[in-house]
Amino acid sequence: MIEIKNIKKIYKRGAEKLYALKGIDCSIEKGEFIAITGPSGSGKSTFLHIIGCLDSPTEGEVIIDGINIKNSKKKDLINIRRQKIGFVFQNFYLIPGLNIYENIALPVLFSRKKNYRKKILSLIEDLGLSHRINHKPHQLSGGEMQRVAIARALANEPEILLADEPTGSLDTENSERIFEIFRTLNNKGLTIIVATHNLDLAKKAPKVFKFKDGLLVK
């Protein structure tokens, strides 16, 4: 489903070259649940951004469902992002002022789909947020906010869920609950890639990628 061929990401700072990724090869099959671990600065986030079409590799190729990202136009990349990819971040990044329903419906708005209300409502129910539907983000607990963010990531029915430190701001109980949700989603066929510092949780994933200094070591 995702094929990654020797990708490198190089940032230039003056004359100095910084390697965020030094050449990564791997392939990810549909329905896999992968945890990416590694210290800060090892390239986990960059790797997720590249798979999520938010960033492009300096060298190498990324092929998602047969589409080579390198040769794709910006417009096509946006469509890939809208149709196939859902993102979850450590700091949730819900839009203040919008209620929970509106926050979750936002990606659907951007992808110009219609008649989505029922689906959003069932997502809200699945994630146990029905009682919060009209609340604003600041009224929610961290765990609830992250569940809203997951619901938002799922709103466009993506094939891949990318989560960058999703439990970084949560306590153990909530972290486990989030992982539980990931596992349930994975059982329904969703491909999930989670970058995390939390090794205990990473162990629960069927497959673990270990990053170190921009390289995939295991």
Added chain:
Amino acid sequence: MTFLKLYINSLLRNKIRTLLTLIGISASIAILFSIFSFNRGFERNIKKETEKTGLHFMIVPSGCPHEVASLILHGAVSPKFLDMDITEKLRSFREIELISPIIVTQAPNIKYDRIDILYGIEFSILKILKPYWDIEGNIPTNDYEIIIGSDIAEHYKIKIGDTLNYKGVQFRVSGIVKRTFSQEDAYVYISLKSLQKLLNKEGKASAIGIRIKNIGDLNKITEDISNKIPGIQIVTMSQVVNSLSVMATSAKILSLSIAIIAIIISAVGVMNSILTSVFERTSEIGIMRAIGASKFDIFRIIIMENILLSILGGVIGILFSVISSTVIEKFLKKFLFYLPSGKLITFEFHIALVCLIFSLFIGVVSGLYPAYRASKINPIEVIKT
């Protein structure tokens, strides 16, 4: 969930800032709307007022410029005089229905230590000349009676039956003209004969107003009169209207420049406000990009916030200037030398539309840069975990 909801949400996030920006736009659009309608009202009311005189053209001494000729009708003093013999010659034109000689002059009012404007007319045709006047008391029946405008009456605290003294002659006030909201309120109306005597200009007039039976004959008759009577000049009412408008041109240009400056300032205000809110929301905008918004989506969201704010400000501004038109008119009247009577600022749909288009323009122009900046926000730079 709609885009509209998204725009409104952003504007409501910082209510004070949005309110302050709104006040800026409303004020500038209110100025623009007031000036546009004032100018419209100015021309409309000059026309109405000129039509109200019941005259079709004026005969003035030749060499008298149009501007002065126009003002004579509205009370300015001209140093040149016509010979009243002309009226005899004019009577031979069958097309003429009414001949009204006029003298306008200034005379000291020693008792009140002021200079009054004396307007000499034949009282016998007063009803025809000023049909819209509402007179308290009576029209003078002899040459030693006068009627006065309401401003004079108020200022000097004069009642009917009191007297005013000009150049040693006593005149009894027989009537007071109720407020017309024009210069007429400040005039003293005196019989033509008495004024001629006071000035030692017997048999003279500043101007002669003419009404003809059939307006279709206007061109023919003015040509005939100019050919047959030497030493005169004819100013038609449309020329009067024109020259009065031309005289107001500089005031119009000045006021419009003020409006344009106000608009530029408010546009900068809107831009500043939206730009600040873009900077505050960088991570939010970044996340929108990450969850599927294109650069264009972001551009559109920001520029629509601007447009919404500007149009709302425009609507408020228009409403404000319609509601407070009386105060604004009083203010503007201080700066203009001549104003026709009647209400000048009224709601006119197409002026409102022009002002709304201006607000839209403010919104688009001031929104371009903030929207461009927002669309350049790179999601991976703002989303740090």
